[in-house]
Amino acid sequence: MDHRLRGGVGAPVIAPSYPLNKLLTAVARQHVSRDALGEEELAGHPLSPEESAALLAGDIDALYRLGANPYLIRRVFRGRFRI
């Protein structure tokens, strides 16, 4: 997790994870809400162990902390949100 405060004020900005967002972009374009991803979908993607675990668990808070774009989290795991 890499919290970097840019500009010296305001909220911390989480550095995006390109492998995480590349995979989530591909899944989002399927336009199907998911509870979690499967092992086979992660194959070939250079994800960290934490990223893989969060995707396999559909852990939306962890994905956010790990640098997944929140719009992609929302689109892929829509059913995981309370609203």
Next chain:
Amino acid sequence: MAEIVAAALVSHAPLITGRPEVSRPEQRDRFYAGCHELGRRLRAARPDLIVMFVNDHLQNFPYSNMPAFCVGLAPAYDAPSPGGARLMRIPARTVPGQPAWALGLLEAGLAAGIDFAYSHEIESWDELSVPLHFLCPEGGVPVVPVYTNCAAPPLPAPRRCHEVGAFVGRFARSHAGPERIALVASGGISHWVGTPETGRINSDWDHMVLDAVGRGDAEPLGRLTHAEIERDGGNGGQEIRNWIALLGAVPGWKGEAIAYEPVAEWITGCAAVWVHP
């Protein structure tokens, strides 16, 4: 010489049309009424082109190729596409583009140091579809979208968005072709979407924005940093760049907030603002 005959700022979110039943009826009715009033005024202005300051949500532009600013050169836009129509529960339709005018904007921008990217094919999502559903239900007026990256940081500075909007405004007034041009910016105001705070709305920040817009004073908005917006307006609040760009196109014009409702069930502060000289 062309004339800017109308300008409007309006929130966008897929749930505004996709899940009307989850909102409180009085809030929904007031916001819908505001949007319909914007539509009535827009149609009365008889525009022959609508320039829209909007943003993608990683639907079109992925992390492998992320433009800060992008002009749409498409001959038409799905607004929404069949997939988007199911989510937003509004009919799928195609609205015409205005590629010749858009190409002129692109070329003039590049010549002037505004390094727009461009796209010949864009799948619009709620950024075009939801506002046009209310503002231009007939769909006959050509649209040129100017996309700003508001969703995948690092983002262009708000003051740069203001400069880009100012350039678009000058181009619109001076370029031959469509003579009656409307400007619409969608997105904002505060909302947290896809984050652990999803559903949060900060009415205080929204009122700060609406007050500045009401004074026709884009300066405090242009000074906002990414981190300040993220803290007070949420990641969705970064879309305020679209509003700032529009304000740059019509310097001195003032916003009349016809409706403002913080609709938690739609995950966004919802405003409908008419902007006039």
